Amino acid sequence: MGRPLQLLMLALMLSTAHAAEQSIEVLHWWTAGGEAKAANLLKQRWQAQGNRWVDAAIDGGGGGSAMLVLRSRTLAGNPPQAAHLKGAELHAWARLGFLRPVSDVARRGQWDMRLYPFVSSTLNHQGQMMAVPIGIHRVNWLWINQPIFDRLKLEPPRSWPELLAVARRLKAAGITPLAMGDDPWQLAILFESIALGEGGSDFYRRAFVNLEPDALTGPRMQQVLLRFHSLRPFLPANHVGLKWNQATQMLIEGQAAMQLMGDWTKGELIAAGEIPGQRIRCLPAPGTTGRFSYNLDSLALFRQTNDASDQAQQRFAELLMTPEFQRDFNRVKGSIPVLAEMDLAGFDPCARLAGQALQRAERDGSLVPSVAEGMATPPRVQQALQEVLANYFSDADADAATTAARLAQTIKAVQSEWQPGVE
Ligand code: GAL
Numbered sequence: 001m002g003r004p005l006q007l008l009m010l011a012l013m014l015s016t017a018h019a020a021e022q023s024i025e026v027l028h029w030w031t032a033g034g035e036a037k038a039a040n041l042l043k044q045r046w047q048a049q050g051n052r053w054v055d056a057a058i059d060g061g062g063g064g065s066a067m068l069v070l071r072s073r074t075l076a077g078n079p080p081q082a083a084h085l086k087g088a089e090l091h092a093w094a095r096l097g098f099l100r101p102v103s104d105v106a107r108r109g110q111w112d113m114r115l116y117p118f119v120s121s122t123l124n125h126q127g128q129m130m131a132v133p134i135g136i137h138r139v140n141w142l143w144i145n146q147p148i149f150d151r152l153k154l155e156p157p158r159s160w161p162e163l164l165a166v167a168r169r170l171k172a173a174g175i176t177p178l179a180m181g182d183d184p185w186q187l188a189i190l191f192e193s194i195a196l197g198e199g200g201s202d203f204y205r206r207a208f209v210n211l212e213p214d215a216l217t218g219p220r221m222q223q224v225l226l227r228f229h230s231l232r233p234f235l236p237a238n239h240v241g242l243k244w245n246q247a248t249q250m251l252i253e254g255q256a257a258m259q260l261m262g263d264w265t266k267g268e269l270i271a272a273g274e275i276p277g278q279r280i281r282c283l284p285a286p287g288t289t290g291r292f293s294y295n296l297d298s299l300a301l302f303r304q305t306n307d308a309s310d311q312a313q314q315r316f317a318e319l320l321m322t323p324e325f326q327r328d329f330n331r332v333k334g335s336i337p338v339l340a341e342m343d344l345a346g347f348d349p350c351a352r353l354a355g356q357a358l359q360r361a362e363r364d365g366s367l368v369p370s371v372a373e374g375m376a377t378p379p380r381v382q383q384a385l386q387e388v389l390a391n392y393f394s395d396a397d398a399d400a401a402t403t404a405a406r407l408a409q410t411i412k413a414v415q416s417e418w419q420p421g422v423e
Contacts, residue, residue, distance in 0.1 A: 022050060022051040022052050022312060023312060024053060025055075026054070026055065026080060026083070027073075027080040027082070028057055028058070028299075030333075031060075032244075032267070033245060034245075034266065034267020035267055035333065037271055038267060038332040039057065042325075051315070056080050063084065066083075067089065079302040080302060081316075082316060085099075085300040086296055088374050090130055090298065091378075092378065097303075100313060101128035101130055102129050102130070102301060103129045104314075105317045111321065114341055115338055115340065117362075118362065122296050122375070130300060131300040132299050132317045134330075135326075135330045136294055136336050136338055136354075136358065137294065137295040138262065138293070139192070139262040139293040140192075140193050140196055140285040140291060140293045142259075143260075143265055144257060144283065145251055145257050145258070146279055152175075154166050154170070158283075160286045166258075167231070167234040171233070176234070176235070176257070178231060178259065179242075179247035181244060181246070182239055185372045185386060186244055186261075187390055188372035189262065191224070191372075191389050192208070192371045194227050197285055197286050197288045200291075201365065201366045204293075205368060207221060208369075208376045221404045221407070225400040229392065232393065236255075249272075252274065263350060263351075264335070266350055270332065276350040277349035278349075293368050294368070295370045295375060299317075301316075321339075323341075323342060326338065326342060331348070331351070336351050384411060384414045385407065
């Protein structure tokens with residue numbers, strides 16, 4: 001082969017490598033209005049750098065279906081290059097060895113000096129950074145339709161007894177008090193908000209992080225269960241199968257007065273042209289002022305066998321951590337940036353409140369991982385807990401003491417059958 005031909009072949013090889021290097025397939029479940037806009041922003045920023053985006057969006061709030069698809073694809077030897085993986089589920093994948101740690105990118109970008117400390121520790125697996133953090137969601141929020149409250153001369157509830165009193169008045173006036181579906185994870189958000197509001201962060205941690213049998217079965221847990229159960233009459237008539245974002249639409253349209261949900265709800269509000277904190281207001285879930293239950297969104301990278309693909313992943317990880325991307329993405333998604341250095345001046349009022357609450361909670365030790373969002377317990381424990389809670393909630397005659405005992409027993413059973421790496 002003559003030298004010019006050799007050079008031409010080399011150039012061709014390099015350009016193919018370059019093209020491959022630019023492509024990223026991302027698996028996620030950001031398909032609701034606001035979520036899809038945020039995912040689209042990420043896609044556009046990546047494409048603007050001359051890259052290719054392959055979308056693997058799997059419908060279903062909370063990500064249950066996305067996780068099933070991820071498992072079957074990975075077992076078939078065809079994982080995506082990146083996936084929305086977070087909390088305990090991320091650690092389970094890390095233990096199985098499928099993930100590419102991002103410690104090298106983190107070192108180059110000095111992430112440890114820039115991230116909130118709890119973000120680094122959440123993503124740390126045996127000394128390695130296992131995913132790129134994208135945004136911090138506060139889970140313990142109550143959203144209210146202020147015009148309804150004004151019309152009925154109601155005060156926003158600051159405690160759970162106040163919320164029940166307000167709910168009764170709303171119901172008497174023919175308005176659905178609480179917009180909410182029957183997904184176990186939606187119910188778990190309600191339940192953990194009550195536990196945090198009425199039990200406080202120490203109780204919350206003893207029960208859901210340390211899984212202490214006394215905390216799981218004791219009188220405080222029984223009270224939390226009773227309170228949870230007492231909200232049954234205040235859900236929409238069509239609550240079976242109601243998705244979280246459909247519940248938010250009910251709130252926006254004034255068919256319901258309140259919703260308890262993490263601040264991805266804001267993505268829906270913004271997509272509907274609302275300014276969060278105005279007509280639809282954000283308040284800490286009753287009793288949780290200054291407390292912060294977090295859901296840390298992160299993207300994990302799956303190990304690649306070719307170098308070009310690995311290079312693309314590194315570029316992708318770098319993009320996610322730029323302040324510009326963090327600012328723009330989180331403003332659409334409803335979360336706040338993971339970079340502690342960032343000023344929230346241009347963010348909506350609810351994001352600014354979340355930022356203040358986060359700093360205060362970090363200082364006071366009131367920052368807790370959300371159970372419903374998979375931040376607190378291994379996936380199987382979370383699933384068992386949510387099943388017990390959903391059964392309890394759907395049964396009009398269920399008993400709190402029996403349910404508390406069942407919670408502790410079920411968790412114990414799952415823990416003893418659980419072995420690291422085989423979740
Ligand atoms: C969470 C996810 C959020 C949000 C929500 C609803 O699990 O972390 O980003 O999208 O589900 O789908």
